[in-house]
Amino acid sequence: MLTLTGHRLDQAHWCPSPNFNDRPDPDDISLLVIHNISLPPGQFGGPWIPALFNNALDPDAHPYFREIHELRVSSHFLIRRDGSLLQFVPCDKRAWHAGVSQFEQRDNCNDYSIGVELEGADTVPYEAAQYRSLAALTVLLQQHYPAITDPRITGHEHIAPGRKTDPGPAFQWARYRDDLVRFREEMA
Template structure:
């Protein structure tokens, strides 16, 4: 059972990112955005996502890193392929994950969203362990931030259409929401 204290998940591996700032309204946390990431693209398990979010990605390690090593980005959470949960930014702070974005006509999703990265790609299936961790994390966040209702859970592709494609067609939205409902029913 995951627990949240002082805007951090106790069971998450804490990996602080400098890439965050204050939200305009720290009480306005009302959106959950699901992403995917792999560095280098299509490769899993290395330290490079943490390096990117910590501004220490070595551009000499991979040709792709030369294109992205100067980005200042972050997410609140990362779920590794084995289900390991990592946290980079406190939930009450604004992580830099959504970029130019809008949800239901409201721009700047970073202002009011929590970002969750799944280690993966648009086309490869995500692991069962990732879905289990995502479901438990979602349920926890919904308990702590009640404005994050199921209709306020979305993909990066939905808030930045034409610019972003993640979590992509491999993400099983229906199964995710069914598992979330069953998980919350078991908690009741």
């Protein structure tokens, strides 16, 4: 069972990122945004995602890194392929994950959302362990931040259409929602 203490997930490996700031309204945490990331693109494992989120990506380690090593981005959470969890930003702070975005006519989703990165790519199937961890994390976040209702869970592609494509067609929304139902039933 996952637990949250002081806006930090007790079971996550803590990798504090400098890429965050205060939310305009710290009590307004009302959206969950699901992303994907792989570094280099389509490759999994390794230290590259935490390095990116901590402004420590070596531009000489891979040609693609030369294009992105100066980005200042983060997310609250990363779910690895094996389902393990890393946390970069406390949930009560604004992580820099959504960029130019809008949900239900409201701009700047970073202001009021929690960002969860899945280690993956748009067209690569996600692992069962990732769906389980995402469902468990979602239920926990909804308990602590009740404004994140099921209709307020979305993908990066939905809040930044035309600019972003993740979590992509490989993400099975129906499976994720079924896992949420099963997880809630197990907890009841």
